[in-house]
Amino acid sequence: MAAWANLHADLIRRIHGCLEDLVDQISFRCVCVSWQDAVEGNPHHHMRPLPPWLILPTGAHAGGRTLLPSVDLVSYAERRRRKSIRLPWESTDGGFALMGSAAGWVVAADQAAELHLLNPITGAHARLPSITTLPAIEAVLQTNGRVTDYLFRVSPNLVHKTSCDHTRCMLYDKVTVCSSSSDSWTTMIVFYRGRLAYASVGDERWSLLQTQNESLACDVTYHRGRFYSLHNDGSVSAWNLTDGASSRVRFNVQPRSLIDVPVLNDYLVGSGDDLLRVSRWSDRLEGDKRRTLRFRVSRLDESGWVALQSLGERALFLGSNRGISLSTVAFPEFKPDCIYYAKSGVVGICHLEHGLILPHGASIPNLKDGFIVPDYMYSRPPPLWFTPRVC
Numbered sequence: 001m002a003a004w005a006n007l008h009a010d011l012i013r014r015i016h017g018c019l020e021d022l023v024d025q026i027s028f029r030c031v032c033v034s035w036q037d038a039v040e041g042n043p044h045h046h047m048r049p050l051p052p053w054l055i056l057p058t059g060a061h062a063g064g065r066t067l068l069p070s071v072d073l074v075s076y077a078e079r080r081r082r083k084s085i086r087l088p089w090e091s092t093d094g095g096f097a098l099m100g101s102a103a104g105w106v107v108a109a110d111q112a113a114e115l116h117l118l119n120p121i122t123g124a125h126a127r128l129p130s131i132t133t134l135p136a137i138e139a140v141l142q143t144n145g146r147v148t149d150y151l152f153r154v155s156p157n158l159v160h161k162t163s164c165d166h167t168r169c170m171l172y173d174k175v176t177v178c179s180s181s182s183d184s185w186t187t188m189i190v191f192y193r194g195r196l197a198y199a200s201v202g203d204e205r206w207s208l209l210q211t212q213n214e215s216l217a218c219d220v221t222y223h224r225g226r227f228y229s230l231h232n233d234g235s236v237s238a239w240n241l242t243d244g245a246s247s248r249v250r251f252n253v254q255p256r257s258l259i260d261v262p263v264l265n266d267y268l269v270g271s272g273d274d275l276l277r278v279s280r281w282s283d284r285l286e287g288d289k290r291r292t293l294r295f296r297v298s299r300l301d302e303s304g305w306v307a308l309q310s311l312g313e314r315a316l317f318l319g320s321n322r323g324i325s326l327s328t329v330a331f332p333e334f335k336p337d338c339i340y341y342a343k344s345g346v347v348g349i350c351h352l353e354h355g356l357i358l359p360h361g362a363s364i365p366n367l368k369d370g371f372i373v374p375d376y377m378y379s380r381p382p383p384l385w386f387t388p389r390v391c
Contacts, residue, residue, distance in 0.1 A: 004031070009038040025390075051077060051331045052317045052324055054342060054383040055106060055120070057098060067096055071120065074383065076340070077333035087118045088125040097168050102222070102322035103179040104389025107187075112139075112147040113167040117177065117185065121388045124182035126201070131171065133205035134197060152192070176322045178222040179389075186241065188227050190217045196229055198241060209239065221322055223270025230268040230277060236300060265343075269316055269323030275300040276308070276325070278318060278339065295339050295350055311337045311352055319343035321385040342383045 016039050019025045028035065054074040057067045069089035073082040087106065089096060096108040096116070105117040105126075115128040132139050136153040140161070150167045152160045162170065171192050179185035186200040188209075194216025196209035211217065215231035222228075227239040267278040277298045297316075298305040315334045317324040319342040328336040339350045 005034045007035075012038040050388055051326055051334060052321075052340075052385040052387050054347070055098065055101065055386045056081070056383045067098065069096065071098075073120070073386075073388075077331070085120050087120050088123040089116075089118070090125060098320070098384055099168075099172050100175040100320045100322070101384045101386045102175070102177040103185070104387060105177050105179060105185070106384065106386060107175045107177070109168045109172065111164055113150070113164045113171065115172070115175070115187075115189075117187070119182060119389065120386075121390055122182060126182070126185065128187060129199045129203055129206050131167075131206075134191060135195075135208060137171075137192075173217075174219050174320075176220045176222055176227070178227070186227075188220045188222075188229075188239075190220055190229070194218060194232065196220070198227070198239075200241075211237065218266045219268040219323075221268045221270055221275075223275060224273070228268060228270075228275060230266055232266075234277075234305065236268070236275065267318050267323050269318070269325055271311075271314060271316070271325035276316070276323075277305055278316060278323070280318075280341075295341075295352065297339075297352060309353075313337075315340060317342075317385045319383075319385055324385060324387065340385070342385055347383055 012035050016025065016028055016035075019028060028039070054076055056072040056074050069087045070084050071087060073085050075081070087096075087108070089108075091110055095111045098106060099109050099115065100107040104119055104121070106120060108116050108118055110116060114130060117126040117128065118124070131137055131150075138151040138153070139147045140149040140151060142148055147164060149161050149163055152162060154160055173190040173192075173194070175187060175189045177185055177187050184201060186198060188196065188198040189206075190196060196211060196217050197206040198209065199206050209229075211229070211231065215233045215235060217229045217231055219230045220227060221230075227241065229237045229239065231237070263279045263281050265280045267280070269276045269278060277300065279296050279298075281294055297308045297311065299308055300306075313327060313329050313336045315326050315328050315336060315338045317326065317340045321342075326334060328334050334340070335349065335351075337352050339352060341348060341350065
């Protein structure tokens with residue numbers, strides 16, 4: 001039998017350098033200690049950056065929200081799937097719900113509605129502070145300490161009681177993460193009626209952020225070393241979390257009059273040097289028997305939001321994940337000037353010029369027209385866009 005562990009380090013590195021798939025690269029390093037040492041000891045070693053993959057829940061039950069601790073990793077560009085990737089879940093109840101993803105982390109809420117950061121590639125797992133450290137939230141406990149419900153104090157004289165599963169649905173609007181490694185991260189959340197809070201490694205409590213003019217946050221992102229929040233009045237705040245958690249810069253821009261129809265979702269996306277606002281709404285076009293989804297993109301500048309007619313050689317990836325902007329020159333397997341969308345049981349792509357997703361009657365891939373309707377389009381809960389990281 002060949003002594004594979006005794007292969008020369010240069011040969012190990014050469015073989016490893018031929019692997020383009022991240023999961024293959026990770027599996028290669030896990031064969032034995034000598035192979036891992038050879039790869040990590042290479043001063044010229046680097047992983048080829050990967051485009052976003054889809055995390056597809058595989059064990060949905062109880063109304064499609066509670067999951068078993070395994071998922072499929074789907075390469076949207078290559079149309080292939082890595083089945084039954086076990087997430088680093090320690091709980092014995094085996095139930096969680098995927099809430100979002102950013103910076104190589106998947107954000108999950110357990111059956112008590114508490115948040116966790118999970119890295120399905122490296123197995124890293126970080127627990128976030130308890131939601132009972134957020135304002136006006138109190139846990140209802142059994143005698144054994146198990147959380148059964150939560151009390152939400154809406155006003156001094158009004159308290160709502162909600163189940164743990166309902167709390168997961170209503171409490172978290174958006175979660176984003178900045179992270180340089182599994183031991184260094186900061187998380188910012190939009191929770192209950194557009195409020196903002198954040199926590200970093202080692203924090204035992206969530207820290208509340210105060211917005212100006214009582215505006216409600218609808219999305220958060222991390223871009224060029226700063227957290228940004230988008231608010232329902234169209235304004236954007238840049239947050240300084242190291243100086244009393246103050247809003248360092250606030251961009252007061254025109255309200256949501258950019259689109260004269262009800263907006264379903266607003267997304268904030270860092271793209272190159274720009275901050276983009278992507279507004280999603282439904283519309284019924286001529287000859288359409290059902291409403292289709294449409295998008296409009298605008299760029300933030302000193303005068304406010306400026307509508308963009310094209311994304312150029314870029315594609316955007318939107319959903320419960322932190323918004324992603326990708327160069328289609330670097331990744332030609334994706335189509336330029338497109339929005340890849342995965343949320344609410346809908347997965348597909350939309351040319352910004354056409355302003356459509358899921359046209360009536362589309363049931364098979366149609367690359368010529370720019371629409372893709374994969375077999376997991378109607379899955380519930382919906383897939384998440386996820387960019388793998390190995391640190």
